[in-house]
Amino acid sequence: MGFDWSTNGPLLWTAAGETLYMVLITLVAGGFVGLTIGLGLYLTRAGNLLANRIVFTVLNVLINLIRPVPFIIFLVALGPLTRLVTGRTIGIEAFTFAMCVMASVVFGRLVEQNLVSIDPGVIEAARAMGASPLRIVRTVIIPEALAPLILGYTFLFIGVLDMSAIGGYLGAGGLGDFAIVHGYQQYDWAVTFVVVVLIVIGVQLIQLLGNTLARRALRR
Amino acid sequence: MSTPIISFRDAVKVFPGTRRRPEVRAVDGVTLDIAEGEIFGVIGYSGAGKSTLVRLINALERTTSGSVVVGGRDLTGLSESQLREVRAGIGMIFQQFNLLSSRTVAGNVAYPLEVAKWPKDKREERVRELLEFVGISDKAGTYPAQLSGGQKQRVGIARALAANPRILLADEATSALDPETTREVLRLLQRVNRELGITVVIITHEMDVVRYCCDRVAVMEHGKVAETGDAYSIFSSPTAPITRRFVATSLRDRPSDETLARLRERHPGRLVVVGIDEVTGSTRAITQVFRDQGVEPAVVYGGITEVAGKPYGSLTFEIAGPDDAVAAAIARLRDVTAVDDLGTAAAPAVEPADTEPVETDGRSGPPRTRVIGAQDYGMLGARGARLAGPDPLIIEEDD
Numbered sequence: 001m002g003f004d005w006s007t008n009g010p011l012l013w014t015a016a017g018e019t020l021y022m023v024l025i026t027l028v029a030g031g032f033v034g035l036t037i038g039l040g041l042y043l044t045r046a047g048n049l050l051a052n053r054i055v056f057t058v059l060n061v062l063i064n065l066i067r068p069v070p071f072i073i074f075l076v077a078l079g080p081l082t083r084l085v086t087g088r089t090i091g092i093e094a095f096t097f098a099m100c101v102m103a104s105v106v107f108g109r110l111v112e113q114n115l116v117s118i119d120p121g122v123i124e125a126a127r128a129m130g131a132s133p134l135r136i137v138r139t140v141i142i143p144e145a146l147a148p149l150i151l152g153y154t155f156l157f158i159g160v161l162d163m164s165a166i167g168g169y170l171g172a173g174g175l176g177d178f179a180i181v182h183g184y185q186q187y188d189w190a191v192t193f194v195v196v197v198l199i200v201i202g203v204q205l206i207q208l209l210g211n212t213l214a215r216r217a218l219r220r
Numbered sequence: 221m222s223t224p225i226i227s228f229r230d231a232v233k234v235f236p237g238t239r240r241r242p243e244v245r246a247v248d249g250v251t252l253d254i255a256e257g258e259i260f261g262v263i264g265y266s267g268a269g270k271s272t273l274v275r276l277i278n279a280l281e282r283t284t285s286g287s288v289v290v291g292g293r294d295l296t297g298l299s300e301s302q303l304r305e306v307r308a309g310i311g312m313i314f315q316q317f318n319l320l321s322s323r324t325v326a327g328n329v330a331y332p333l334e335v336a337k338w339p340k341d342k343r344e345e346r347v348r349e350l351l352e353f354v355g356i357s358d359k360a361g362t363y364p365a366q367l368s369g370g371q372k373q374r375v376g377i378a379r380a381l382a383a384n385p386r387i388l389l390a391d392e393a394t395s396a397l398d399p400e401t402t403r404e405v406l407r408l409l410q411r412v413n414r415e416l417g418i419t420v421v422i423i424t425h426e427m428d429v430v431r432y433c434c435d436r437v438a439v440m441e442h443g444k445v446a447e448t449g450d451a452y453s454i455f456s457s458p459t460a461p462i463t464r465r466f467v468a469t470s471l472r473d474r475p476s477d478e479t480l481a482r483l484r485e486r487h488p489g490r491l492v493v494v495g496i497d498e499v500t501g502s503t504r505a506i507t508q509v510f511r512d513q514g515v516e517p518a519v520v521y522g523g524i525t526e527v528a529g530k531p532y533g534s535l536t537f538e539i540a541g542p543d544d545a546v547a548a549a550i551a552r553l554r555d556v557t558a559v560d561d562l563g564t565a566a567a568p569a570v571e572p573a574d575t576e577p578v579e580t581d582g583r584s585g586p587p588r589t590r591v592i593g594a595q596d597y598g599m600l601g602a603r604g605a606r607l608a609g610p611d612p613l614i615i616e617e618d619d
Binding site: 119121122124125126127128129130131132135139140143144146217 | 278280301304305306307308309310312314316318319320321322323331332334335336379383389
């Protein structure tokens, strides 16, 4: 039994488009907010540039509260806030919003972990040259940690793609929904197979891109 | 001394304790003046507080109490943005170089100029000039990872000098370098000092660094300054035990206990350690004594080196001749310089040095207080086990 391109082909491309939409928005918003959270955590950590226990604790607890919750449960739990922001609790916007929140938190932690590895001596050198904290973030912290940040961002992409698979749960569509509705529930293994191949190829390409960029950023 | 460019008054820096570690008094009541235009060394073992002390100068750390005045400006009570201004006027180099790995050599040197908002063309010109000065013009476009340690420190120095500082702080700047490269970097720091008139503060745990290029030095221990003085007098007449330990690590001209045992096997006769210093200048006077007394000296051990550009060291002689002539020669030598009589292999001198002054008393001047003792480097040299010995005697010399 092969893949029925005439009926499933258009559905596949629609689903792929939905996935792309969810993933890209999440990557942009989650990447930005996550970077901010990660920097916040790093900078306010004891002994660092803007050490502040209260801010650090708030961010830390927030991340620890959200991150361990399985995404499918988090979707439901976030319902009230989702309605407040997007006006609905179902649909692609509602689902994407939930993805953005989770991605921000996940990426925030990833960013923090990558920044911790920066040589504090380099930051001290910048301070000794009279650089302000904002300048140090812009010209030292981010450039020095760029390679691991790119790899972390690549990792985020894959995580976000994973999250997007349960979009069907909130009626957001996407490749995951397509594979379940038209593959699993129809006993059509070809559909599942095509979706898996498509995702694997996508992930490989992104990983390749991420590795290449990271290598370029790494001046060693 | 004219108005000091850096002045500590009872400076204290306490790092508050946490649940895991107790509080640390890294700098504990330091009063110290550093004059404009000098190369000032701060020496101490790790944990002595010297790195913290130097960070008080550019306010990377703020004092807990006391004051630090830099270039006439009291740093206590300045706002963070005012402190940034102060920092921009002080260069700093580090043991691990701390170069930005994401920037080229030129990019690193340009960094402080960007902070100081220099226009791009001026920046480029200045970077060229600086790379020329430190001798790595050909490396402008390379990344730090491709440089050797010595080259990295040159970049560090160029970067530290970029914004025309009046002070350069060197925090263990040569500790990660081999001896040859250390010399090159120290020579460069001397050029910085002499050609550009920049005051250089060198933090180190190596007495050789002090010997090689410092004008004055402060010896630190447990957050306090144990001793301050010009480099030569620190070497020739150290008073604090810690200073003596450091001096012993740098000058190895006097035989250790093990060396002495071997020397006695080869040279069973009368062994005498004769000091060579700024006053004796050379062995001419010593040779004259030997000739006058008709004894036969042979150099068996020793070394003469330069401390702060002046001769310093000692020679160990085996003196052969009639007993009375040898005794007379030794007595005459004591008038000329510091003498440490080790006796013969058959009759080794039993700590003869304990009660004798270290140096010749043939100099005029006000009475001096000399501290000597069994562990006095000047008398017995670097005898490891003795270094932690009892408190030294204090003898008043009034000649």
